[in-house]
Amino acid sequence: MTLLTNVRIHAIGSYLPTHRAANADLLPRFSIDEEFLRTKLGIAARAIKDNSEETSDLCVKAFHDLQTRSGIALSEVQICCVVTQNPDVSIPHTAAIVHQKLGLPRSCMTFDLSQGCAGYVHGLALLTSVMASLDLRSALLFTCDPYSKIINPADKNTALIFGDGATVTHLACNLPGYALVDANFGTEPGSAECLIANGPANEGAVRPTLQMNGTAVLMHATRAVPASISALLAKSGRKLDDVDLFLLHPGSKRVVDLIKKSLKLPDTKVPFEIESYGNTVSSSIPLMLQQPVLEKQHARLVLSGFGVGFSWGSCLIELHN
């Protein structure tokens, strides 16, 4: 068995569609004012993929970005995992389609992880662990949940929030990068329906549309996430002050502000940078992590995702050069 700390987040690639839908245009329709948009949602525009782009296509574009940042040998990739609840098709898994489109080798494991906004943290924990236990050296962890597929544009609760995007994280053994120290997960009992896509399909569409109980999501998040981060740090023997950056899933500006306030974190340690592209679900945390992974200046970061389930995952990562 390889040590867990030998598996490193070595590089992250990403793709955001260039097309943006501006929220300002929709405010009169939903009777929402600009102040609410700015201070509570924090999302001015949403990245929207082209209709012709499938989930696997966005993943492939994220991989091309990764290639411009970091040398990666395709023939050495041993895991291709796509975190998504919006796959190309139900069968096969999107990872098999990405495997085909990228020309990955025969000796590569492929599977999708269906999880939601905490999916990246789940994926990091699962991939890092299986790499350590099976002595695997190189893995690609994709995230892509293009909610534009399932949003009802007339739904005030969801239409202004979600953007499309994809990321890919290259996990590699013994290269410089961040290693997983520990993780903490949970699921709120009796809350499976607070985010659900099973409503009546849009006219002419076969896909169901997303429905969100925003009040329940906000309540669960502000209760669960600070407790999850506190438990994680206590188990790891670390304090909040030991952590350089907290990458909290940017569900909205309000939820990040409330968690930040609850944990008494300084603004400088909690980035919120989705104004121009929206909440990209499982891609939101790796999008924020891309720059720190490139710069490798911070010693220690906490990542925390939460949403669909209602479930959450927090993890502590540390720099190894």
Added chain:
Amino acid sequence: MTLLTNVRIHAIGSYLPTHRAANADLLPRFSIDEEFLRTKLGIAARAIKDNSEETSDLCVKAFHDLQTRSGIALSEVQICCVVTQNPDVSIPHTAAIVHQKLGLPRSCMTFDLSQGCAGYVHGLALLTSVMASLDLRSALLFTCDPYSKIINPADKNTALIFGDGATVTHLACNLPGYALVDANFGTEPGSAECLIANGPANEGAVRPTLQMNGTAVLMHATRAVPASISALLAKSGRKLDDVDLFLLHPGSKRVVDLIKKSLKLPDTKVPFEIESYGNTVSSSIPLMLQQPVLEKQHARLVLSGFGVGFSWGSCLIELHN
């Protein structure tokens, strides 16, 4: 970190719907004779769930079977994973719904794994690894792929093969059972479409139907699986003779016979027991494993799943008392 060998397959529960669809009735329609049915398919009848039963319901019934076999403390379960490509809904993951229906605790991680016929081996490797690395003590690994949701009854290639079912494996630390020694995975390049559910929906249905290139699946399986098992054993320093049972995914009698012949395995070491219920996809291996896990008489087993992707996974497990 816990040692990998401390995580054990402690008990398995299962559920097969009592309703059976007999294949003999369909032979004239497809111009298939009884000899082919008996010697090539090996499936006389298929277990078919009630229309009102969702994937999560089958999982809950498998859990109730587990409870009759083994004491399990619900409050101690730290992972609830459902292996499925046929979830209740696309959002949330079926694991969150099962978590809700069983009343699992807040401190429980929930996610689905979308993989196909090798999904159980993927799930075993991922869950065992993350339990070892994060010091988790108790996990539930569900499998449930009710293909009756997506089969076109007029399709000769798929209508006689698949049955519905669910299983749940209780993974626990330091209890008697089988522990993962090593695993081997792969994905055939350029073969993502050999099993696909994206065809035109049935009239009145919103779900797509399964399409299978049986020739390609058979060719990939008979090439990849013997090589995967050989590589697994070579890496583990074991020979075929050291293994007491080979649980090969029963895609059909023919594919199991061909793999058995290729590896020169004796009939007694390769069970095939799906005549009365069909190919249950991700549930087929844990269904065969249920009795050995109960009896704990075999020292060493190889499990090998293959299909959707086209992908495969083989693992070696050893008894620890």
